[in-house]
Amino acid sequence: MSDSDLSFPASVLEPLDARLADLVALYEDLHRHPELAFQETRTAAEVARRLTAYGYDVTTGIGGTGVTGVLRNGPGPVVLLRADMDALPVTEDSGVPYASTVPGRMHACGHDVHVTCLLGAADLLAAGRDRWSGTLVVLFQPAEEAGNGARAMLADGLYSKGLVPTPDVVLAQHVAPFGAGLIAYCPGACMAAADSLEITFHGTGGHGSRPETTVDPILMAAVFVQRVQSVVALEIAAKEQVVVTVGAFHAGDTANVIPDRAVVRLSVRSFDQNVRTAVLAAIDRIARAEAAASDAPREPEVKALDSFPVTVNDAAVLKGVNESFTQLLGAERVFAYEPTTGSEDAGELATAAGAPLYYWWLGGWDLDVFRTALAAGRLAQDIPSNHSPHFVPVVRPTLVTGVQAMTVAALSRLDGAV
Structure with missing residues (x-):
């Protein structure tokens, strides 16, 4: 793409206006029909x-419900564009007319936006x-929220069995709670590694009237929950970014019975492997120490539920794609952002x-509302975050910017576009 003009990508983007009504209808349909991890059959069928x-040459059922499309278009690099498809077990409370029709499920993280934008870009790039x-690979991934969707597709032979050609670059975007029409980027490590754990504390159950005959696992676990909060404050250097969050606590069924577990x-969210190792070791140590202090009949069981790696942006690709974003949107709409502890x-x-x-x-919130909240220092109070039952991006210009961004990013890496 020329540094001086946008005539080349503009010609590829030109059909977007005529296709926008169909993309809006697609987005609203996806939002009405959210599907959880590895259950994205309806979404996958529409994508295919x-x-x-x-x-495109289409392959379905990769890693369960994953879908890929391959468009071979002469010599040149292989560019992979990725979108995730799964929703969350969240009950929607947005009030939009196209709200989820599935009880207890919602596209609360914007993956319906991602699917729509990538399909829009796939259409424009094929037409242009x-x-x-080069070769374009568009990949629609299941189970990002579970942390193992990409792994499942890889294990199913995504590259090893040649289901798609091995890419020379991977590009992806995520809608976020800042002004629609804006794009934010973060050089280097931009999203944290995440580890989810389940710890089972074992006690000796009995009647609530005779606690001396029991070993109370609730007290054991409660002390652990308090103590584990000290790991970040007292064992990790202040310069490091680490988050430890206890999200669930389950024990007992009635008031007068001490359970046995x-x-x-x-x-755990972290950016540095040594810090990650230290925090996980500390959690294990504290759990075992509390069990020993309570004279538990057996050591606690520590089970890994899922894990995400640190997401690291390549400096050269970021610079090149951002030049295209800036030419398309203007420098004022493309800005640097701090690393996030999401994964x-x-x-x-x-x-x-x-x-x-x-x-x-990709910004997804009403720009005026965002700017007002920013000026008042009320972003956390006034702008719902991803995973909130109120998080529904505005349709325009979010979809327009998202389709344009994916299209221009791909063009910036393909031959003939530079």
């Missing part, structure tokens, strides 16, 4: 139908294939291929 119509050369689930598994697709990754954030 559209990719086939656009002229006379303007670029208590289960705690927690997550992602898109990086696994890049790591497995030995390819660089660029992962950016």
